[in-house]
Amino acid sequence: MMAVTRPRPRALKTDSFPDPAGTWNRRFADDGFLFGTEPNAWLREYAGVWQAGQRVLCVADGEGRNSVWLARQGLAVDAFDIAEAGVAKARRLAAGQGVHVDFSVSDCDAYPWPEAGFDGVAAIFVQFADPALRGRLFENIRRCLRPGGTLVLQGYTPRQLEYRTGGPPIESHLYTQDLLRQAFADLDIAVLREYDADLAEGSGHCGRSALIGLVARRR
Numbered sequence: 201m202m203a204v205t206r207p208r209p210r211a212l213k214t215d216s217f218p219d220p221a222g223t224w225n226r227r228f229a230d231d232g233f234l235f236g237t238e239p240n241a242w243l244r245e246y247a248g249v250w251q252a253g254q255r256v257l258c259v260a261d262g263e264g265r266n267s268v269w270l271a272r273q274g275l276a277v278d279a280f281d282i283a284e285a286g287v288a289k290a291r292r293l294a295a296g297q298g299v300h301v302d303f304s305v306s307d308c309d310a311y312p313w314p315e316a317g318f319d320g321v322a323a324i325f326v327q328f329a330d331p332a333l334r335g336r337l338f339e340n341i342r343r344c345l346r347p348g349g350t351l352v353l354q355g356y357t358p359r360q361l362e363y364r365t366g367g368p369p370i371e372s373h374l375y376t377q378d379l380l381r382q383a384f385a386d387l388d389i390a391v392l393r394e395y396d397a398d399l400a401e402g403s404g405h406c407g408r409s410a411l412i413g414l415v416a417r418r419r
């Protein structure tokens with residue numbers, strides 16, 4: 201019988217990532233910390249918006265560098281990430297530094313997002329989200345902030361596609377000032393800054409980078 205060869209389906213051009221849990225578990229499989237153990241510089245600069253004892257959520261916190269540092273500042277910190285391997289390392293980092301963080305392994309769509317449950321949200325490099333997922337993620341972030349609660353967010357701008365020193369190589373995942381202004385129009389924007397800087401946040405975010413930072417408060 202003659203073998204029938206079917207044409208291979210052409211790869212679909214997609215702007216979302218397949219198997220994010222598997223991909224990130226593999227990236228976090230090594231002993232080291234892909235983004236280091238020190239907090240993101242933008243978060244460190246603006247974490248003073250929260251007072252000790254306040255409750256802050258770290259979104260997609262990876263290996264825990266940001267949540268653990270926030271807990272060390274005296275905040276009550278919750279954190280989640282889709283990658284079990286990252287959360288396991290984050291738990292060890294917290295234990296090693298003698299602080300408690302309420303960690304969970306969760307996809308951002310599945311996270312319970314308590315309504316007005318947090319005084320703050322830290323969303324640092326959460327650009328895994330394509331526009332549809334980002335819409336849901338940002339809506340959940342807005343809703344889980346208490347009135348007066350503050351979001352501190354950092355990401356890359358489309359110019360990062362020239363630097364290629366970190367972040368997803370997909371323009372629709374990156375942030376512009378207009379995008380963030382529209383997405384958080386119902387929050388009071390205290391700081392929205394686009395800038396270039398040399399990042400040294402592990403091997404994952406290293407070198408000249410096109411960044412954007414936001415600090416915004418729920419009314």
Ligand SMILES: C[S@@+](CC[C@H](N)C(=O)[O-])C[C@H]1O[C@@H](n2cnc3c(N)ncnc32)[C@H](O)[C@@H]1O
Pocket residue numbers: 220221224235240259260261262263264265266280281282283286306307308309323324325326327328
């Ligand atoms: C660039 S890393 C940033 C990690 C951390 N925020 C930091 O600054 O070190 C992106 C993180 O998003 C997580 N992630 C990817 N897709 C996710 C999803 N759908 N829900 C929750 N976390 C996700 C990855 O596991 C990874 O830890």
